[in-house]
Amino acid sequence: MTKILIIDDERAIRSTLREILEYEGYQVDDVDNGIDGLRLIEQQDYHLVLCDIKMNKMDGMEVLTEGIAIRPDLPFIMISGHGMVETAVEASKKGAFDFISKPPDLNRLLITVRNALERGNLLTETKVLKRKVSKTREILGKSLAIGKIKETIERVAPTEARVLITGANGSGKELVAKWLHEKSGRAQAPLIEVNCAAIPSELIESELFGHEKGSFTSAVKQRIGKFEQADKGTLFLDEIGDMSLSAQAKVLRALQENKITRVGGEREIEVNVRIIAATNKDLMREIDEGNFRMDLYHRLSVILIHVPNLSERVDDIPMIAQNFCDEICTEYKMPVKKFTDSAIVALKALPWTGNIRELRNMVERLIILGEKTITDVDVKTFANPLRAVEAEGRSTSSQTNFDQFANFQEYKDFAEKEYIKYKLEKNNWNVSKTADDIDIQRSHLYSKIERYGLKRSE
Numbered sequence: 001m002t003k004i005l006i007i008d009d010e011r012a013i014r015s016t017l018r019e020i021l022e023y024e025g026y027q028v029d030d031v032d033n034g035i036d037g038l039r040l041i042e043q044q045d046y047h048l049v050l051c052d053i054k055m056n057k058m059d060g061m062e063v064l065t066e067g068i069a070i071r072p073d074l075p076f077i078m079i080s081g082h083g084m085v086e087t088a089v090e091a092s093k094k095g096a097f098d099f100i101s102k103p104p105d106l107n108r109l110l111i112t113v114r115n116a117l118e119r120g121n122l123l124t125e126t127k128v129l130k131r132k133v134s135k136t137r138e139i140l141g142k143s144l145a146i147g148k149i150k151e152t153i154e155r156v157a158p159t160e161a162r163v164l165i166t167g168a169n170g171s172g173k174e175l176v177a178k179w180l181h182e183k184s185g186r187a188q189a190p191l192i193e194v195n196c197a198a199i200p201s202e203l204i205e206s207e208l209f210g211h212e213k214g215s216f217t218s219a220v221k222q223r224i225g226k227f228e229q230a231d232k233g234t235l236f237l238d239e240i241g242d243m244s245l246s247a248q249a250k251v252l253r254a255l256q257e258n259k260i261t262r263v264g265g266e267r268e269i270e271v272n273v274r275i276i277a278a279t280n281k282d283l284m285r286e287i288d289e290g291n292f293r294m295d296l297y298h299r300l301s302v303i304l305i306h307v308p309n310l311s312e313r314v315d316d317i318p319m320i321a322q323n324f325c326d327e328i329c330t331e332y333k334m335p336v337k338k339f340t341d342s343a344i345v346a347l348k349a350l351p352w353t354g355n356i357r358e359l360r361n362m363v364e365r366l367i368i369l370g371e372k373t374i375t376d377v378d379v380k381t382f383a384n385p386l387r388a389v390e391a392e393g394r395s396t397s398s399q400t401n402f403d404q405f406a407n408f409q410e411y412k413d414f415a416e417k418e419y420i421k422y423k424l425e426k427n428n429w430n431v432s433k434t435a436d437d438i439d440i441q442r443s444h445l446y447s448k449i450e451r452y453g454l455k456r457s458e
Helices: 011-023 034-043 060-070 085-093 106-133 144-156 173-182 201-209 245-257 283-288 294-300 314-331 341-348 355-369 376-383 408-426 431-438 442-451
Strands: 003-007 027-031 048-052 076-080 098-101 163-166 191-195 234-238 274-279 303-306
Touching: 003 011, 003 034, 011 027, 011 106, 027 034, 034 048, 034 060, 048 060, 048 106, 060 076, 060 085, 076 085, 076 106, 085 098, 098 106, 144 173, 144 303, 163 173, 173 191, 173 234, 173 274, 201 245, 245 294, 283 294, 314 341, 314 355, 341 376, 355 376, 355 408, 408 431, 408 442, 431 442
Parallel strands: 003 027, 003 048, 048 076, 076 098, 163 274, 163 303, 191 234, 234 274
Antiparallel strands: none
């Protein structure tokens, strides 16, 4: 739900604005001074702030300046009983979205609020899109293994040598492939990715080499294959160890001759493609078992790069975790959270069977479910639910059945319900004290108690 904060030292104005905005379906908080307002801006994820200019304790212009410093994309609408052009201009220069006079005109207020929220949504969408099309993410880490990988990329990328990248799922093989392309002379041409494990064996030939119209029953039009799409660029064959033997033979021929023939076609097509392959399998074992061609292996493995498991480079976890945290908080329009030293120790102690991918998912979960500062208790409670213990040092009395949750939202609701229930019981069901303890509005706590049907035990 869209959350709006009202900062005004006039109770009548706050009440009027709250009534109007809540009627429109917005969730509203209000405070009577700028100091408390800034504290809430830092702690809560608001979509819009309505702020009076003339207030006690802190002037509205100061709140605007400091609020934007905390949350650069948070739109502010400034309110004043003195509708002076100079004041409106000054507010705009400091970053305010708009300026309205007291008493606010209902229609103008709602239109301004709607426009400000739409602008905020557009800014968020733009950031997400920019991130999707931006340059390749950095390979993070200062461990010896990562240093060796970076050095190898620098030396190998400018050449035309084929590269085979090995490593467990989620370790970052795709990122290494992207940097090999990014630093090569083919960087301006496309990098085409093919997940060999995701394509059925009967379709892999058409996927890689394309087909002519009418070459088989469902071939209703000509299809350009991945080799042609990657011409003058790079073709990344991910999970090459899962490719069928028949497809391996055709790929080997393409690598030997730099020519392909579309399915159902007769004309040979010359292609200029650099091949980078990756696998999570032991290809030598696959060769011994007859599942992979020795000649193809030698064609692909001119240069070998092994990406270590995250558990083999735990000293890189603090840097990677904080980088993910910064990235995700920015995407969610949240104040950036920090990890305590004890939280980092707890993260480094986890087994990390899912490697970098698992770490990113855990960081996202900690951001959503944790507090402003992520502690070791948060890590034990939320980072890995299968090994979770309750907050405040309590051990779980029984293993939670996670199969009961259809999706992540259901688990989040469950965790929030249990957390609030525990805090209420700890404070002997003193709602006011509990609201202060978990730092939310008392009215919100009442809403959550009602939503989750929480009742005091007799």
